[in-house]
Structure formats: structure tokens, C-alpha cells
Amino acid sequence: MITYTELDIAQILSIKPDRAFRFTGVEHDSRANLVGKLFVAIKGERADGHDFCQAAKDQGAAALLVAHAVNVDLPQIIVSDVIKALGKLAQAWLAHCGVKVCAITGSAGKTSVKNMTASILSAAFGAECVFATPGNFNSDIGLPLALCQLSPSQEYAVLEMGMNRFGEIDYLSRLAKPSVACINNVLPVHTAGVGGIEGVLKAKSEIFNGLRKDGIVIINHENRYASDIKQRTAAFGQTVFGLSPDLDVYAKALHIGPRGTQFELCIQSEECVSVNLPFPGEHYVLNALASASCARALGASLSSIKAGLEGAVLEKHRMMFLTGPNGATIIDDCYNANFEAVLKSAEVLLSQAGEPVLVLGDMGEIGDDEQAVHAELGKRLKAMGLKTLLCCGRLTQFTAQAFGEGAQHFDSKAGLLETLPAYCHNNAVLLFKASRSQRFEELVDPLSS
Structure with a gap:
């Protein structure tokens, strides 16, 4: 204490x-x-x-x-300034504990990477030695508050860092002084405060500003900005992960099932290990590779990586399979949403046995193109072969219009909730996806209680 x-x-x-x-x-x-x-x-x-x-x-x-x-x-x-004083106190608290810090950011999947990294480190060194930021405590207020929960008995801290504007991650990185820093991906998300995807890259790259001189950067080769990040961080050690066998950490022999994914996880100059990941989708494989790379940089063994990934648990409202009325399958993935994440979740939905229904809410913080982006999403979902789309929110009306036949738009969650039971039968699979501000758990919880 x-x-x-x-x-x-x-x-x-x-x-x-x-x-x-x-x-x-x-x-x-x-x-x-x-x-x-x-x-x-x-x-x-x-x-x-x-x-x-x-x-x-x-x-x-x-x-x-x-x-x-x-x-x-x-x-x-x-x-x-109370917030700045809290930051100074958190920095002192962190220094007192003397933990090694792994900092994680990204446009999508950062919380999953945080959880999987913590799970691996717990398998490697013991759960009592590992701290991870709770929930979404990833802001200039949340992260310092989380750091003040650290215990001197802990040796590793896995910290998620989020942003809505320039300077936010810079502040958090300089406060935490990580030994390992990872940008999981850069996507057109939270663009409203930074002027577009190039601004997202710039803001996310602030995570390296506080990285220790002997720190290691974790880079996603499958993201379009991998080369840019490599150049920005050439002065540090680098671990590159992805799906190509010439990378430092890679996956091969992927078999994506309806509720999980099997693959071979490989580290250069070492043997590969078979992993049964309890989450479906290639995007979760990439999250797992990011986590494996982070944990490996902190000394986790290959066997611990396998154990940690197979035992990982996601946060609530992230790809949770539930049972709804009349035996319908409910996939609760409503914690948050962006363009790419919706498409990835739709892939999982369409891989399920049964009649797929996507229940979609607005995506937030897109910027001036929000209407066009929501419309383009409708076109993409239609092209994927989705037949039934139920939308709710000011912006998803454009998604429904672009999707055309098979789409319905509701002005309120109350109206949508009245209609949902008609879609719930023992062969139905309903996936719920929306930005956090839409609070779609208010739809999921009544159906799955």
C-alpha cells in the first residue's frame, strides 16, 4: 500500500x-x-x-x-489546475511503484489489445504482478486516476491511451514514460478534432514522445501507415507484426470459425505455436499479434503468449454471444463503432449459421463527411451480401437509404425495441453495433436478460 x-x-x-x-x-x-x-x-x-x-x-x-x-x-x-495536479500525482505514484509500462493506442481494438496483453503477462509473470487500465480509463483524467490504483507489488502496467485532439496522447505518454509503445492501427476515426486521417496518424504518433530511449515500438504491418511509423520511430527498437512470414511476429494457417479463430503464431528464429483464440475474425488475430508483440518485448515466453491469448476475456459489449428471445443468437458488439469496425463485425455476422440481422446505430466523431460516410457504409454492407439492416440514429438514415431494400430506419430506440422481437427466432442472429454515445446496451440488455 x-x-x-x-x-x-x-x-x-x-x-x-x-x-x-x-x-x-x-x-x-x-x-x-x-x-x-x-x-x-x-x-x-x-x-x-x-x-x-x-x-x-x-x-x-x-x-x-x-x-x-x-x-x-x-x-x-x-x-x-486540478487535472494537471492529478497528473503530477499519478506520475509520482507510477515512479514509486517502478513498473515497466506498455502503452497502447489505435483507432480500433486498443482495449482488446490491452486486455490480451495483460492476459499474456499474467500467464507469464503472475496476475498479481500485472496492472491494466480498467474499462476506458484512457484520457487525461481517466489514465492518471487509473495509475493511482497501482500497487508496489505490481511489475508491469498495460495502459490504453485515447485521444480526441492533438496533445492528449503526448501528455499521457510523457506522464507514463513507456518501455513499449504500440499503435494498433490508424483509421478514419476521431477525425473531427484533428482534421482527417493524417491528423489521426499525427495524434496517435504522440505515443512515442514519452518512450524511453531504449524503448520498443510495435508496428502493424497490415496498416497502411506502417512505413510512416517505421520512419518516425527509426531511433527505437522495432517489432513488426502481421500476416507475412518475413515479419518479426506473424500468423499463418488461419481458420476463422463462427465463435473463435485457430492460427499458428510465429516469432522469427523460434518455433510456431498453435493458438485457439476465443474470438472470431481476422481483426482479432491482428489484435492478438499486437498483444503477443507487446508482451514478448517485455519478456513473455511463447508458451505464455499461447496461454494468455487462449485465456483472454474481452470487455463487456465486445463480441459477446448471448441468447435472446425464442432461442435467437444475440451478438453484443455495441461498445463502440467506426466504419472499418462495422465491416469487420458484419463479416463475423455473415459467417454465422442462421439468418443475419445487423442492428446499427450512428458512428460518432467522423467530421464534416459524416453523412457521406454513413451512406457509403450502407453500400458496402449491401455489397457484402447482408439482407436485413435495422438502423436507429440521426445519421444511419443515410445508411438505410443507401442500403435500399431490406433496411429499416427507426427514429428512436423505443420504436426499434418494439420491433426487434419479431426478428428473434431460433434461426436468427442479431448483431448490435453503434458508437458509445448511442447506448445500444439499452436494446441488448432487455433482449438478453
């Missing part, structure tokens, strides 16, 4: 706290168990943490990190 006092905080933040205190954890949710913890009062778009400091005290908080004094009888650490 790590304990910080007012003397430690004075040194970390270069300030003088108003009185003595000690805390053993950091939290920003006033509803959580805050006994012995520092409550961080963050002002967001919808709520201001300063308004919940009394509630934090009632939950047992030991001290407050605030931007101004509040009328609450607790020690208060008053700073000009």
Missing part, C-alpha cells in the same frame, strides 16, 4: 497544504468508498466535483484536491 502525507504532496506539487493528512488512494466519484482516500474535485461539462466535497467527506475522504477553497472540514490541497 502506498501512503502519501502532506509532506509528500508539498514536494510533488510544490505547494503547502493547509494541514496534516495522509491518504492511501485517489478517487473522483463522491459516491465511492472514500475511506482514507484523496477526493479529486474535477469540474466537468455536466457537474462540478467541488459541489460534492461534503458528500466525499461523508464517504470517508481523508483530503480534498480542489481548485478553490470549499466549506468542508477536511484538509484541502488547493491548486490552480
